[in-house]
Amino acid sequence: MGIQGWTWITVGVTFAAYLYIGYRSRVTSTRGFYVAGQGVPAIANGAATAADWMSAASFISMAGLISFMGYDGSIYLMGWTGGYVLLALLLAPFLRKFGKFTVPDFVAERYYSKTARVVAAIAAIFVSFTYVAGQMGGVGVAFSRFLGVEFEIGVLIGMVIVAFFAVLGGMKGITYTQVAQYCVLIFAYTIPAIAIAFVLTGNPVPQLAIADILPKLDGLQRDLGLDPYSSPFANMDMLNVFCVTLCLMVGTAGLPHVIVRFYTVKSVRDARWSAFWALFFIAILYTTAPAVAMFAKYYILNQYNELGAGIEGVSWVKNWAATGLVTFPEGGPATVQDLLGGINRDIIVLATPEIAGLSSFVVALVAAGGLAAALSTASGLLLVISSALAHDIYGSIINPKASDRKRLLVGRWMIIVAVLLAGLLGIFPLGFVAEVVAFAFGLAAASFFPIIVLGIFWKRANKYGAISGMSLGLAFTFVMIVLMRAQSVLGLEEPIIESFFGINAQGIGVVGMLLNFAVTIGVSLATTPPPVEVQEMVERIRYPA
Amino acid sequence: MATSPFDRQAYWRGQLRRILLLLAVWAVVGFGMGIFGVEALNAFSLGGMPFGFWMAQQGSIFVFVLLIMIYAVTSDRADRAAGLGEREKGG
Numbered sequence A: 001m002g003i004q005g006w007t008w009i010t011v012g013v014t015f016a017a018y019l020y021i022g023y024r025s026r027v028t029s030t031r032g033f034y035v036a037g038q039g040v041p042a043i044a045n046g047a048a049t050a051a052d053w054m055s056a057a058s059f060i061s062m063a064g065l066i067s068f069m070g071y072d073g074s075i076y077l078m079g080w081t082g083g084y085v086l087l088a089l090l091l092a093p094f095l096r097k098f099g100k101f102t103v104p105d106f107v108a109e110r111y112y113s114k115t116a117r118v119v120a121a122i123a124a125i126f127v128s129f130t131y132v133a134g135q136m137g138g139v140g141v142a143f144s145r146f147l148g149v150e151f152e153i154g155v156l157i158g159m160v161i162v163a164f165f166a167v168l169g170g171m172k173g174i175t176y177t178q179v180a181q182y183c184v185l186i187f188a189y190t191i192p193a194i195a196i197a198f199v200l201t202g203n204p205v206p207q208l209a210i211a212d213i214l215p216k217l218d219g220l221q222r223d224l225g226l227d228p229y230s231s232p233f234a235n236m237d238m239l240n241v242f243c244v245t246l247c248l249m250v251g252t253a254g255l256p257h258v259i260v261r262f263y264t265v266k267s268v269r270d271a272r273w274s275a276f277w278a279l280f281f282i283a284i285l286y287t288t289a290p291a292v293a294m295f296a297k298y299y300i301l302n303q304y305n306e307l308g309a310g311i312e313g314v315s316w317v318k319n320w321a322a323t324g325l326v327t328f329p330e331g332g333p334a335t336v337q338d339l340l341g342g343i344n345r346d347i348i349v350l351a352t353p354e355i356a357g358l359s360s361f362v363v364a365l366v367a368a369g370g371l372a373a374a375l376s377t378a379s380g381l382l383l384v385i386s387s388a389l390a391h392d393i394y395g396s397i398i399n400p401k402a403s404d405r406k407r408l409l410v411g412r413w414m415i416i417v418a419v420l421l422a423g424l425l426g427i428f429p430l431g432f433v434a435e436v437v438a439f440a441f442g443l444a445a446a447s448f449f450p451i452i453v454l455g456i457f458w459k460r461a462n463k464y465g466a467i468s469g470m471s472l473g474l475a476f477t478f479v480m481i482v483l484m485r486a487q488s489v490l491g492l493e494e495p496i497i498e499s500f501f502g503i504n505a506q507g508i509g510v511v512g513m514l515l516n517f518a519v520t521i522g523v524s525l526a527t528t529p530p531p532v533e534v535q536e537m538v539e540r541i542r543y544p545a
Numbered sequence B: 001m002a003t004s005p006f007d008r009q010a011y012w013r014g015q016l017r018r019i020l021l022l023l024a025v026w027a028v029v030g031f032g033m034g035i036f037g038v039e040a041l042n043a044f045s046l047g048g049m050p051f052g053f054w055m056a057q058q059g060s061i062f063v064f065v066l067l068i069m070i071y072a073v074t075s076d077r078a079d080r081a082a083g084l085g086e087r088e089k090g091g
Helices: A005-023 A030-038 A042-053 A056-097 A103-110 A114-147 A151-201 A206-223 A240-252 A258-265 A267-315 A315-321 A336-341 A347-355 A358-398 A404-427 A433-456 A463-484 A509-526 A532-541 B005-036 B051-081
Strands: none
Touching: A005 A114, A005 A151, A030 A151, A030 A258, A030 A267, A030 A347, A030 A358, A030 A404, A030 B051, A042 A056, A042 A258, A042 A267, A042 A358, A056 A103, A056 A240, A056 A258, A056 A267, A056 A358, A056 A433, A056 A532, A056 B005, A056 B051, A103 A114, A103 A258, A103 A358, A103 A433, A103 A532, A114 A151, A114 A258, A114 A404, A114 A433, A114 A463, A151 A206, A151 A347, A151 A404, A206 A267, A206 B005, A240 A315, A240 A347, A240 A463, A240 A509, A240 B005, A258 A267, A258 A358, A258 A433, A267 A315, A267 A336, A267 A347, A315 A347, A315 A433, A336 B005, A347 A358, A358 A404, A404 A532, A433 A463, A433 A532, A463 A509, B005 B051
């Protein structure tokens, strides 16, 4: 059976599992719908967080990015893992003790302000929407590439599946399907990695096999006239590597869909342990990815070294050229630049099974894994959007007297609305959506992270400080991104400014974050302290019981 | 379960100390070794790989996981010592 046949099977089986789990996890209260009844075990929550965190981009594109960046790819490896240390130490246990439903809940109560709630809800909706549109688009692409299904139909199928388990089960359904999705994606990712490690070095452990490959890869790149793979700052200077890494880390700890995951566990202790499990599960993929990156790059460069332009006749090249992911000039790649320029980075993960001589079944597994990654992230994001609309804006401001049943109904409807809009954005992407996904981290770093951390650790932080800090951090970062990426956002020829004191658009969130901290602290000190009840609340959340 | 003010102060100070220490290691390993010191560390070889590069792409991640584990374990111990062991909240 070919790839398509197997893919129908792997996708069919996994999707059926998600629907079943969603059905079994159906809920009948807002506590079940928003925080899974606060009953999720720490390990399960860790796996769910890991799946929620690892999107289609992590799964399919990250190894490719690292492969082409070499050392500089560390910005993604450290950036997207280091933030969990911040979450575990600075946020998770305290938010769990606080124990409500959403991030704007915390902001509203800590900063005793409806305005703060609204600002936080809008920021959460904005960041989550742009992020989720990218996931739905990823689902469409996966369907069209692996199953030959039209892109729009693929998006539609994804929407229906997610809507089903999210509407029925809310956070509970989402969490348990995410656990299943983690199992699928980690299986699908590590099998090809182990196989290619074994084929190339005889060692099946990717993290160990790299010791064999890296020196050869460095040498090969040098021979072909490129910088060695492991050379630092080949394409990105130290300042930007630092800023982007820090921005991604802090942004991680500021993303609403990650933060809310810590509301769903049974206790403060479980919140800390679930952060451990989350990073443990994430690390399995994140330490495998650079290995896959090196193996695939080594294999491809080596093949080019031997065959030159003749590489265009090799079977994996021909297969993927048919899908448009490999595009060489007439007569094959004449130079190594032609070679690297003609390969879509996603090839690194997609072609690895074939390169390692694995059967079509494994390729089909990779397809199911990529879809698992996209759907798990999408569902987490959709819940944040729904909760911001139904719980924060409707339930807390518009109609605070609404019954639990009514709130639940509104919550379910908001999921449907969000799914529809996300699907539409996935099918008709606004040019800047892709940009904002990458910069969602900068926006989260500049808006949420500082005021939540200060809210927990500094009793003096007050509502004027937080609102000013959040607004200014957000505005500054947003404006900077628009100016520096004017080509995609505004359709201009060139960016309006190149960088901010040498810092590029990916790292500018660090400056926004510092601005937020400074303004929040300054304005808080210059205005009246928070009321005693709020200070007591801060005191209360610092202790597990 | 009420805790006396004395317990609270000591407990919170212990928490802060733990957090700051772990964050210091996080910063030194991630940024110090992985970024600022990477070129210097590359002079050393780990099984044939430049050490700085390996820290940035693999070692730092292992350390991060370890840091969270240490935090969870030591916090558990501190909780028990302060008599703050939690009862399971209902459902």
